[in-house]
Amino acid sequence: MRIAIVGSGPSGFYAAQSLLASHPTARIDLLERLPTPYGLVRGGVAPDHQKIKRVVKTYAKTAADPRVRWFGNIELGRDVTIDELLARYDQVVLAVGAQSARKLGIPGEDLRGVFTATEFVAWYNAHPQFQDRAFPLHVKDVVVVGVGNVAMDVARILLASRSHLAGTDITAAALDDLTDGKRTRVHVLGRRGPAQAAFTPKELREIAELEGVDVRTRANEVELDPLSAAWLAEHGTKADHDNVAFVKECAGAREERESGEMWLRFCTQPVEILGEEGKVAGVRVERTEIIERNGGLSARGTGETEVLPAGLVLEAVGYRMIALPGVPFDAKRGVVPHVDGAVIDGESRVPDLFVVGWAKRGPSGLIGTNKGDSAATVATMLELGVVRPAEGPDPEGWLLERQPMLVRWEDWERLDELERVRGAEVGKVREKFTSVQQMLAEIDCLDPNCDEVR
Ligand code: NAP
Numbered sequence: 001m002r003i004a005i006v007g008s009g010p011s012g013f014y015a016a017q018s019l020l021a022s023h024p025t026a027r028i029d030l031l032e033r034l035p036t037p038y039g040l041v042r043g044g045v046a047p048d049h050q051k052i053k054r055v056v057k058t059y060a061k062t063a064a065d066p067r068v069r070w071f072g073n074i075e076l077g078r079d080v081t082i083d084e085l086l087a088r089y090d091q092v093v094l095a096v097g098a099q100s101a102r103k104l105g106i107p108g109e110d111l112r113g114v115f116t117a118t119e120f121v122a123w124y125n126a127h128p129q130f131q132d133r134a135f136p137l138h139v140k141d142v143v144v145v146g147v148g149n150v151a152m153d154v155a156r157i158l159l160a161s162r163s164h165l166a167g168t169d170i171t172a173a174a175l176d177d178l179t180d181g182k183r184t185r186v187h188v189l190g191r192r193g194p195a196q197a198a199f200t201p202k203e204l205r206e207i208a209e210l211e212g213v214d215v216r217t218r219a220n221e222v223e224l225d226p227l228s229a230a231w232l233a234e235h236g237t238k239a240d241h242d243n244v245a246f247v248k249e250c251a252g253a254r255e256e257r258e259s260g261e262m263w264l265r266f267c268t269q270p271v272e273i274l275g276e277e278g279k280v281a282g283v284r285v286e287r288t289e290i291i292e293r294n295g296g297l298s299a300r301g302t303g304e305t306e307v308l309p310a311g312l313v314l315e316a317v318g319y320r321m322i323a324l325p326g327v328p329f330d331a332k333r334g335v336v337p338h339v340d341g342a343v344i345d346g347e348s349r350v351p352d353l354f355v356v357g358w359a360k361r362g363p364s365g366l367i368g369t370n371k372g373d374s375a376a377t378v379a380t381m382l383e384l385g386v387v388r389p390a391e392g393p394d395p396e397g398w399l400l401e402r403q404p405m406l407v408r409w410e411d412w413e414r415l416d417e418l419e420r421v422r423g424a425e426v427g428k429v430r431e432k433f434t435s436v437q438q439m440l441a442e443i444d445c446l447d448p449n450c451d452e453v454r
Contacts, residue, residue: 001026002390003381004089006076008032009039010367011357012095013059014374016068022378028068029089029395033075034128035407035439036415037063039097041367042432043127046153047168048160050429055367063409071399072407073436073445079402082326082353088395090386091352093377094327094336094343098319098358102334104145108273109315112136113280117144117154117316124157124174126432128439131173136279138181139311143283145270146316147190148198154314155186156206159213159260169423169430186262187308189283191269191299193221193290194247195228201242207262208250214261219251221266225290227297269299273313282307319363327353335362341377342384351387354380411443418442 005012008030019026045052063070085092101116113136122130144151162179208215272284288299323329328345330337336355343353356374422431433439
């Protein structure tokens with residue numbers, strides 16, 4: 001029984017773990033488009049959240065299992081098609097995540113200096129595809145749109161001191177660019193109220209605990225409206241209550257700080273990004289009120305506006321999956337349509353094709369959420385069995401034909417070691433490679449016949 005898992009982030013590794021546990025005869029190939037594994041744990045989790053990254057130890061154990069092979073630098077759509085994979089593997093699992101970002105869809109988004117938070121995060125985390133972005137970081141005001149954990153991550157990284165980031169695995173270029181600027185104020189915009197904030201209390205408190213940084217809120221924006229107060233009392237989690245209590249504390253008078261402040265705004269939605277000579281200069285925001293809509297609480301504009309200064313705008317309003325060639329896509333929800341993890345095309349099931357993680361349920365939840373989610377898809381895989389068994393020999397030779405610069409797990413282990421050594425030389429956890437070419441050169445893989453010469 002041969003199974004291909006496309007993508008080697010948390011959901012891909014959890015699918016492999018679950019398959020190994022429940023399907024002893026399974027042989028698993030993890031296919032990854034980058035020469036590095038771990039998806040958002042490497043490219044998304046903030047550099048100052050090293051504890052969270054320790055989860056990769058369990059993924060490395062999975063990769064070391066003799067029933068598992070990991071192949072890097074091979075991309076679905078570029079090097080292989082989904083039909084080709086389905087012909088060579090008994091079952092295929094898509095664990096491709098959500099590689100793009102949602103946009104606001106307001107005027108001014110195309111101005112220079114407007115980015116998605118996804119791009120910013122990928123840049124400081126060394127993702128090779130985002131190293132060419134030039135963020136204007138030497139500005140006084142930054143506007144971050146959205147109040148989820150990604151917004152908290154980027155606000156914290158923007159406000160953190162050099163000493164806070166210096167020992168982490170942030171790239172050398174990002175460390176320099178981020179910590180020698182004049183930026184002092186980060187305005188973070190929530191279109192609804194504090195009871196509806198999507199961040200977790202720990203993430204907000206971490207910002208308040210940064211040296212020399214204040215978190216500020218406006219008293220009139222953190223006072224709950226009657227609908228939110230009733231919702232909080234009836235349905236609010238401990239995290240919701242903690243968030244509301246904390247943002248109220250932040251509304252009091254504070255002493256001026258030297259290094260930075262975060263203005264956490266609520267009931268404030270962006271309506272237009274304003275520019276000067278093609279460059280962002282501010283954001284027109286509108287005060288909102290909370291109303292009931294479709295059984296939930298929504299924001300409705302009141303018409304009252306103000307302009308916030310901004311030299312950089314980061315939109316942190318959620319990730320979005322990119323459609324894959326030949327794979328059904330629900331454009332409205334931005335996911336692969338499925339029933340219990342089995343991919344469907346209209347009413348009918350695509351034989352032997354499955355989906356896990358953000359590509360399955362949308363961009364929500366923490367890393368651990370993927371464990372149960374992947375296990376649920378694996379249960380479906382076992383229940384449905386194989387419809388069209390694979391044909392032909394072991395696909396490894398074919399993969400190598402399609403991508404002569406195929407990267408193996410031993411290659412990644414070498415890159416991993418090299419990154420740690422480079423980091424140790426400058427007092428960091430690791431200094432990541434930032435280009436695919438550089439990585440391939442390090443593992444002697446740039447010669448197209450590399451597999452024969454190694
Ligand atoms: P998220 O949690 O869904 O938050 C998105 C935010 O954008 C919400 O505040 C949402 O407000 C707002 N938003 C959406 N559309 C908007 C619009 N048109 N105008 C203004 N605001 C808008 O997404 P995320 O922050 O990208 O995080 C994704 C997942 O990764 C989450 O589950 C998160 O917890 C997780 N994550 C965790 C960590 C961590 O544990 N440290 C770090 C990063 C990410 P509404 O609620 O009003 O829609």
